[in-house]
Amino acid sequence: MIEFKKIDGRSNGYWLVCGIFLALTIWGFYAWYLALVYGHCVMGLSQRVPWGFGTAAICYTIGASAGSLIVSALSGVFGKEEFKIFSRSACVFALGTIVAAMLSIMQDIGNVENAMNVLLHYNPTSVFSWNSFLYSSYFVIGFVYLMAQFGEKRRITKALAVLAVAWAVLVHSGTGGIVGFVYSTDLYHSSLTIPMFIVSAIVSGLGLLIPMWILTFKWTNRPLDRNLMWYLSKVMGALTILLLYCFAAEALDTAYVPGNSGAIHMALFNFRYPYAWVFWVIQVGGCLLTILILLTPWGKTDWGMGIAGFIVAIAVYGERYTLITPGLGYPKDLVPGMIFRPFWIVPYYPSWVEYAEIIGLMSMACLVYCIGLKIFQILPERGEVEEA
């Protein structure tokens, strides 16, 4: 029987961490306030690139949430009982990030006062409409799953874990569909986007959870079985390789369409614009660096695993960026088969407001986790597998 306990949460360190997350959250909300007062002109967006960091943040936070919930359900669904010690904390983090995701939608839309219309006027052909119901139901399922864990109701927890994993996959597939089903933009339409979203969700979920767990157990003076962390890091590494494979397959899939050659060349090889830099340095470079770290002996240390997780979490954010913005920055082929003007590539650089919004929301999710540690029994006394 695993004994979950609240943390004391009285140390200066605890309050310092909470204070930092709170300050960043307030900064993020201040940025949102500016966007509400002055309009979306405070962002780096333009008429040609109307989706940017904000939309990437929506995809990212939903992915991180779905990935965390899948990790939380490792014991319930896949019978990996040794990971039960992490299931509650992963679930709390998943709930925190889905709240962040819903808030990032609110930050991104231009007409917040009409937000309720998404629920009132359902459009069955809109992937966004499906998602509004998927996101809210996902939160409810995650919450009930967490409650069942608190109640130590074994059979219900197992059943809810299966439902939660299925829903997490569904939710993130829907998010991938927002971009993957758009057929009018050269770099968007791809059937690979949805499965790739699922892989990157688990990678980013693990990428955030691994350093978080290492720090949590270290700072609360709880023993943590390094083998468990190493197992999760290996899963993360293997999925990162799969993710790189998906990047290559998707890029080649797009590149082989002659009409896409200009767009794909800009996105991957034109270093005058930010897109190629983000693709090679953050997205691909981040993934490669993660694998490299995990292959070295240092990769097996707490620091190694934590830094590898953090880097791959940023790499996945880069993937969201390159999935959304280059396709918009490159002009659409308005007059197929003809040379046409105006024809110019729009670079997209996020403004500080957009950075603040996403950092603020992720900090808010971390703050929820920190407060959750203090008021709920989500952390085990020992982060080790008990001998039978």
Add this chain to the structure above:
Amino acid sequence: MTSRREFLVLLATSTAAIATGKAMQTSPTDVDLSKYKWSMVVQVDKCTECINKMLEKQGIKFDKLPLDKQNELLRNIRPPCVKACDLANNVPRMPNNPRFDCYMIRIIAAKATEDASWRFFPLMCQECEHPACVEVCPTKASYKRPDGIVVIDLHRCIGCRYCMVACPFNARTFTFMDPLEHLEKINPEVPIRKDGVPMKCEFCRWLIDMERSEGVKNPKPVCVQVCPYNALVFGNLKDPNSEVSKIVRTSKVVRLRAGLGTDPKVFYHDL
């Protein structure tokens, strides 16, 4: 306690009230609108002549300009159709701020080969029969009227910009800031948009609806009315005798990005 008689009277009254309400709900306008399928033909020869004359007057040789100057020129050029559209539809223009500049009509230059001469034509919302923007809108704020015009209900729109991303023609722009500050004149017939919503050409539906209700047989959007070359032809595709129908039936016209299957209702002649 309600008696059986009272109950029956109540039931009959309610039924009658519901029936009357339903009958009133079916507005004659809806029935009327389905008789129309508004469409436009752009005669590219005439548009090219118009733009070439404008450039000639300013001594500009478009072909000789570098790419960035060509882009800048086309962003800012305002032939009569664009000028009239901007004024009539409360379009906030920001020539000095291309990132946020709103438009309903843009001028596009195209040519088949490097040594061919440039052809100029306006690009506005193509009023697709299967509009991607309507398909993706999460609130049904973008919808197609029975007469085929795709419109935006600003009271429903949440400003998610999914319609802009999905539109194959970049026909929509977004009000990144308060549009009021950038209007030369306000047309009270057209709703003034707030910041955070998209906008697009709606074939001046406020005008054609008004003219139609006044009994005008061939209502026309402002761009068509002001065109000095009669390059834009507007009419009802469902009327076989309309000029639009005749041109579409007898001439070689093309539709932009037809391969996507959105079935635009703007046709280009001589492109």
